[in-house]
Amino acid sequence: MRKQLQQLIRRRRRAWFLRCQLYTLAGLHLHERKIMCEQCVAKAVMVVENVIPGFHLMQATQGSRHWKKGWYGLVEVNDPTLVFEGPLLQDPTHGWSDDAINAMAQDVQAALGRYDESVEKLEEALVVDAGTGYRIVSACMEVGYNRKDDGFIHYWLMNYMVTMAKLASATAK
Structure with a gap:
């Protein structure tokens, strides 16, 4: 023994x-006992600071255990609250009427398909615990998300993040 x-x-x-x-x-x-945070290990770069209140949109430039290279993350402090593959794509039919959507061209249909695939990846990442979900939805509501008007949050959030990323990129130049 x-x-x-x-x-x-x-x-x-x-x-x-x-x-x-x-x-x-x-x-x-x-x-x-110096374990680095996920953000540091992934060498994440800021895409949009405070994309929604309390959450930064970041992208990993190097893979880590939970955050693969090129993936995006919504980060509250040091570690991402959620990560998703991306890419960040804007809804090509945002603001269109039903008639315009029904008459859309083939290239727009293809872009819409890519957008839907990207949004589905975000939707999978948004399956979180109740407290985290509450913080994310509350933050989205603070910047304009309305469930009645905007529908599913993952579609709204993807479009909003892309819009904010383009704004941040334009002001940085």
Whole structure:
């Protein structure tokens, strides 16, 4: 029994040592208890500060455990509250009448298909716990989301984020 216990202790120490080495290679220093935030590991860049109140829209420039390279994240503090693949696409039929939508050209239909695929990825990411969902919906409502007029939040949020990203890009130039 004592021998088995000693072997178990040695295996755990070895596993801890290997984990520390792997984390050190990744820029994390587990043995010093300096674990970097997800935002730092992913080397996320700001796309829009406060895209909705309390949430920054950021994009990972390097992959991390939960945030893949090129993916977007809504970040409250250091770690993303949610991440989604993107791309950020604007609704090509935003503001159109029903008649105009029914008569849309093939290229607009293709763009609408790409937009729908992107929105579906955001919808999957928006499946969060009740508290997080409440914070996101409340923030959206603060900047103009109205469930009756705007419909599903994931469609509204995608279009809003793209609009804000274009505004931020235009003012930066």
